[in-house]
Amino acid sequence: MKFKKSITDADLSSAGDDFHILWSIKKSLELLNFEKAGIKAITIEGFEKNLSRKIDFSGENFLGIDLTEYFGGNDFKSSESIVISLLKYSTRRSNENFTFSKLYEGKKSSSYDGLIIHRLATIFKTFLDExxxxxxxxxIKLVSNRSVNALYLNQITQIQNFxxxxxxxxxxxxxxxDFLKY
Structure with a gap:
């Protein structure tokens, strides 16, 4: 008989918080660089304050941002590139890859507000409008630390190339x- 460890919901939440903290510390250490295009600033849980207040005055559009990294500058205007991370951590499903349907799973089945894809799209659209x-x-590059099924990545690449x-x-x-047959 195989023993499966049970983890309480509180421990699951704490593990996710711990992961976010460790990820932020790792990125903070990358600030110690002398490269012109290297990481120059980070923002935890959001985007730079002045610009965020201007383009997201409600505070709703940037809820999905866990960490923002600015490369080559300290803000949107001066940066060469920006990486916005939506971090996902799972103790129960650590070996599972994202599938298209998992991107559409939210905390409440009746709402799209918590959906990963909705949060990423809202962030992207806010910047696009501005x-x-x-x-x-x-x-801007939006990333998540959770793997995606390789077959799906291949399909996305094929569609992009098309x-x-x-x-x-x-x-x-x-x-x-045209691509459903793959």
Missing amino acids: FGRDEVISK LIRNKRALSFNAVLN
């Missing part, structure tokens, strides 16, 4: 239908 597509795509080659108006459903 700075425009070209600047956002060239500067869209790069076909620079015209396309129905996204038509594009998806």
Whole structure:
């Protein structure tokens, strides 16, 4: 008989908090660099205060940000690139990869507010509305520390390559239908 350790919900929450703290400490140590394009600033649980107040006055749009890293500058304007992390940690499912459906799982089945994909999309859209597509795509990278199923990553790469080659108006459903067979 295989013994499976049971972890209380409080311990699960604490493990996630511990992970966030350790991740932030690791990133803080990376501030000790002399590279021009190296990490120059970090913000924990959000985005730089002045800009955040301006473009997210409600505080709702940046709820998914666990850590922001600024490379080559101290803020959005002066940075060459920015990495925004939405950290996920699981003690029960540490070996499971994200699937497309897991990105759409929230804490409440009746609401989309807690969905990972919704939070990432809200963050991206907030920056897009303020700075425009070209600047956002060239500067901002949204990441999560949890792995994604390799088959899904391959499908996303194939769709990206298809869209790069076909620079015209396309129905996204038509594009998806071409890739459903894979």
